[in-house]
Amino acid sequence: MGKPTKRLNKRTQRPVRGEGTSAVGGRNVSGAGQAKVRRSIADNKFLRAVAILFLPVLLGVFGLIMYPPSFDLSTNNVTNTTKINKSASKESIIHGHGDKRRNDRSTKDKEKQRPSQTTNNKAKTSEMEDFKPTILDSLAIQEIIVDENIVSPVELTKDHPSSPVKIYMFEGLLTERECAGLRRVHQRHLTETNAQHPIICFDSLSTFRRHLRDAGIKDVSVSTSDFTQGTTCINSSFSEELGSSLTWSHSTSFYPAESKFSTIFEDRVFKATGLKQSNGGKFQITSYLEGIGYKTHTDCTLGNHDKRDRYATILVYLQDVEEGGETKFPELGISVTPRKGRAIVWNNMNGGGECEPISIHEAAQVKTGHKFIIQRWYYYKSFSYLGKRAPEPDLPARASDQPRVSCDEYEHGSCRWYDEWNNDHLTEYRALQSGLS
Numbered sequence: 001m002g003k004p005t006k007r008l009n010k011r012t013q014r015p016v017r018g019e020g021t022s023a024v025g026g027r028n029v030s031g032a033g034q035a036k037v038r039r040s041i042a043d044n045k046f047l048r049a050v051a052i053l054f055l056p057v058l059l060g061v062f063g064l065i066m067y068p069p070s071f072d073l074s075t076n077n078v079t080n081t082t083k084i085n086k087s088a089s090k091e092s093i094i095h096g097h098g099d100k101r102r103n104d105r106s107t108k109d110k111e112k113q114r115p116s117q118t119t120n121n122k123a124k125t126s127e128m129e130d131f132k133p134t135i136l137d138s139l140a141i142q143e144i145i146v147d148e149n150i151v152s153p154v155e156l157t158k159d160h161p162s163s164p165v166k167i168y169m170f171e172g173l174l175t176e177r178e179c180a181g182l183r184r185v186h187q188r189h190l191t192e193t194n195a196q197h198p199i200i201c202f203d204s205l206s207t208f209r210r211h212l213r214d215a216g217i218k219d220v221s222v223s224t225s226d227f228t229q230g231t232t233c234i235n236s237s238f239s240e241e242l243g244s245s246l247t248w249s250h251s252t253s254f255y256p257a258e259s260k261f262s263t264i265f266e267d268r269v270f271k272a273t274g275l276k277q278s279n280g281g282k283f284q285i286t287s288y289l290e291g292i293g294y295k296t297h298t299d300c301t302l303g304n305h306d307k308r309d310r311y312a313t314i315l316v317y318l319q320d321v322e323e324g325g326e327t328k329f330p331e332l333g334i335s336v337t338p339r340k341g342r343a344i345v346w347n348n349m350n351g352g353g354e355c356e357p358i359s360i361h362e363a364a365q366v367k368t369g370h371k372f373i374i375q376r377w378y379y380y381k382s383f384s385y386l387g388k389r390a391p392e393p394d395l396p397a398r399a400s401d402q403p404r405v406s407c408d409e410y411e412h413g414s415c416r417w418y419d420e421w422n423n424d425h426l427t428e429y430r431a432l433q434s435g436l437s
């Protein structure tokens with residue numbers, strides 16, 4: 001594979017947004033400047049005498065500037081560590097809220113309590129309004145070291161210099177051990193929940209009919225009355241009846257800061273791509289058996305109005321696939337073959353926050369083998385997204401640990417099985433962590 005170009009190695013492409021390395025660099029520069037001033041004062045005896053005489057006065061004035069009696073917290077030009085800590089802890093509360101959604105029941109209870117808590121605390125609300133989201137509007141791709149190996153980016157969109165969507169590939173972004181650990185965690189999760197038949201949902205009645213037809217089910221005719229009221233899902237017993245004839249991919253999700261691995265992964269992704277931890281959403285491991293793929297789609301909403309959308313996607317293959325299972329970008333004529341540890345990363349949106357149709361992609365059907373990937377989406381705006389997750393769709397009555405399958409507009413297999421982890425899986429995951437670090 002080719003070497004990375006010099007251009008790719010430059011961090012300077014990253015816009016300065018008051019976060020990350022650029023902010024640290026800024027502090028270092030001003031520190032060096034002060035040292036120089038001090039040296040030149042020391043070189044001049046007269047000035048040194050003046051400095052000694054006036055030092056207490058200077059310090060007093062300096063102290064007043066730094067700590068004036070009425071300190072305006074709204075000015076961003078002053079560093080007040082108390083405020084920084086407050087903001088940081090606010091953000092972690094919001095992350096925590098996201099985590100709780102994993103357990104449907106407890107979430108619903110929490111949801112009921114939350115509005116009164118919020119209205120009771122006007123101060124908190126205004127603090128949240130003042131909080132500026134971290135914007136993600138560019139990639140900063142560079143070479144990194146993983147397990148003492150140099151992992152270099154290769155741009156796959158080199159032949160499309162004017163493309164607003166850039167795709168890069170890294171070989172060995174995850175190590176063999178990490179890939180094996182993630183596959184094992186996912187498999188274990190599937191084994192444990194296999195006893196449960198999922199509830200099946202469709203995006204429309206015509207999608208439902210098409211899935212039945214393609215599964216060779218001719219003796220069942222369906223109408224909207226087969227959907228449980230207020231949903232586009234079929235009830236538990238009907239789901240069980242049809243489930244054996246339909247196929248889907250499987251997914252296991254976990255959230256930032258939930259495990260040692262998530263931290264390792266997001267640090268590595270940040271160094272290699274500039275994608276900020278603060279903008280990352282959930283981590284999702286997905287597997288596809290033979291005959292399964294996922295239709296062409298964009299990871300952002302075409303014609304999007306609000307910018308809480310997925311700016312970029314990173315996808316890592318956790319295993320080789322004998323045949324099929326490629327990630328294809330039809331508009332760009334790019335097809336990536338799954339290979340263990342190989343990662344691809346691309347932006348779905350442009351720097352202005354609009355969804356780019358050219359980012360459309362698909363997971364080709366697996367012909368032979370078993371495909372495993374881990375994906376993570378990075379959002380254009382950090383804070384809004386993390387603070388306000390989309391409401392869960394209404395579902396028919398189901399057991400607390402009953403998973404759900406969602407089938408979208410049909411195109412060679414577009415059903416996905418979801419079951420976000422509950423605490424048992426997390427406990428299991430923590431026990432396996434040693435194998436992942």
Ligand SMILES: *[C@@H]1O[C@H](CO)[C@@H](O)[C@H](O)[C@H]1NC(C)=O
Nearest residue numbers: 065066068075076077078079
């Ligand atoms: C902060 O900025 C404002 C407006 O630019 C200025 O008036 C104020 O003096 C600054 N405060 C400090 C402490 O630098």
Ligand SMILES: *[C@@H]1O[C@H](CO)[C@@H](O)[C@H](O)[C@H]1NC(C)=O
Nearest residue numbers: 067071073080081082083086
């Ligand atoms: C920083 O802000 C807090 C309020 O959040 C205030 O209590 C504290 O006095 C401020 N610190 C300084 C050094 O002014």
Ligand SMILES: *[C@@H]1O[C@H](CO)[C@@H](O)[C@H](O)[C@H]1NC(C)=O
Nearest residue numbers: 080081082083084085086088
């Ligand atoms: C606030 O953050 C600063 C800088 O990270 C840290 O040194 C300090 O201990 C923190 N204070 C509190 C009360 O958490």
Ligand SMILES: *[C@@H]1O[C@H](CO)[C@@H](O)[C@H](O)[C@H]1NC(C)=O
Nearest residue numbers: 225226227234235236237238
């Ligand atoms: C579930 O749905 C099927 C198909 O619409 C229906 O025949 C059946 O009565 C439903 N069962 C329950 C328990 O609602």
